[in-house]
Amino acid sequence: MQPDRIEVPTLRRYLVPFDPKRVPHLFADVLIIGAGIAGTRAALEIDPSLRTIMVTKDRISHSNSAWAQGGIAGVLDPLDEFANHVNDTIAAGKGMCDRDVVEFVIREAPERIRELIRYGADFDKVEGEIALTLEGGHSHPRVAHALGDATGKEVMRAMHQTAFDSDNIDIWQQTFTIDLLSRDGVCCGALVWNPNHGRTFVWAKQTILCTGGAGALYRETTNPSIATADGxxxxxRAGCDVRDMEFMQFHPTVLYIAGSSRHLISEAVRGEGAHLVDSNGYRFMGDYNEAMELAPRDVVSQAITQQMAKTSHPCVYLDLxxxxxxxxxxxxPHIGKVCSEFGLDITTDRVPVRPGAHYMVGGVTTDTEGRTSLPGLWAAGEVTSTGLHGANRLASNSLLEGVVYGLRCGQNASNKALDQPDNFTAPALVSSPGIPHDSDEALDITDIRNSLRSLMWRNVGISRNEPExxxxxxxxxxWANYVCRRDLLTPEGWELQNMMLVGRVMAAAALARRESRGVHLRSDYPDTVESLAKHITVSATDS
Incomplete structure (x- = not known):
């Protein structure tokens, strides 16, 4: 039997000790945690009369959204139809999509893309119309892109400029969110830290969580190093349900050069006709799927892994x-520039690639309004599980989900905050006791982090089995027994504790799903079982 719900101990409610009498307090109407496409779109939707604080743990320009290359999907071609995009999304999701959610998001797409243009995003054009490309799993060209292969960078530039120009939005960069604050089962803000002011309680009428993904849990990833599953x-830890945490999507094509950081090679490269060949020059995708290089990401990633094993070679190659x-x-242009730094000309040389962790399909459970199971907390973007992606995200649906649900969360949080009085005070909060004699000075955080990432890649990677x-x-x-019970003092330590907790949740969920479905491949349960097309929800326990 496959359980519908499992439990994982958090080991502690708050990562750090605090005394409310010794920490500064600040009040806002809406607190937004994260400044990617979901968080920024939420901020832009808050009523101007409300004070909004948007915090991000790094520079505002540094996020998975800004790193997105391929584009944003939407039905903009007169020859395309909403039903096509819906069907493609559901087919990629392998029986786990919520059709109502898919319909809602796909129908919003054209207007949300036009809205990005109104913010100032300059999409690539052909004869005056938005240029559309084809990506894996799509039946029609419908992916709008910018700067060739730097869509996220251009979209976030336009959105961030709009946010900076808004008088009611305060943007706190390099501010780490340590924990959500809750009282009597209601979220009421967060405890944050930055190097200039230390810890601060930010009390908010409504809080929106938009912290992005978890790719940094894996040794091989397309994500920036900040994608440590903090949200x-x-x-x-605050008591929210999470679900589908076994579904980590691995992007099939990550530049693989020893000694270099891992660079994403966009899905659009295959959409424009690139072939995948193995070390012998053999074009192998036809052995695995009739859609060849344009099969969904889970299929291509698993095929590459199997072909690498057949040839005993550490990568395959993109041939353009x-x-x-x-x-x-x-x-x-961006991909060409990156490859040229390693002496590769993408027009004449084959490009070495292999899969890498790319997108966290699972996350905080939300409803169609963006509500989480914790009152007062909304969530949007990659940190969530909305039902859109199912067991495998369709290419270029991520920026779309972020902007659609960011807007919806912003609307709902704004309306709720407008209904709440301004004369509220901080809830009574008891001190969080520390754990004596522990500090991050006793741990080699970098070594443990590297060990964790290697373990996740080996044992909770593209192919899994029960013993591993x-x-x-x-x-x-x-590791968690001595890492997560300590009072660590730095963002690097808190990131490690977050990664450790989410890694435990992911491994538990992957163990519980005894079938192969979408991005979750169990070598000991290789079949997809129709009766097991159900969410696995993970709940927290204190012990």
């Missing part, structure tokens, strides 16, 4: 040499 962890060089240079998942759980529990 998943702090929501879970048969495509017009001028088109390649015009369409993929059990081993991962035991090792993660062992």
């Amino acid at each position: 998943h962890a702090l929501a879970f 040499t048969h495509i017009d060089p001028a088109k390649i240079r015009r369409r993929f 998942l059990q081993s991962a759980r035991q090792q993660l529990d062992f």
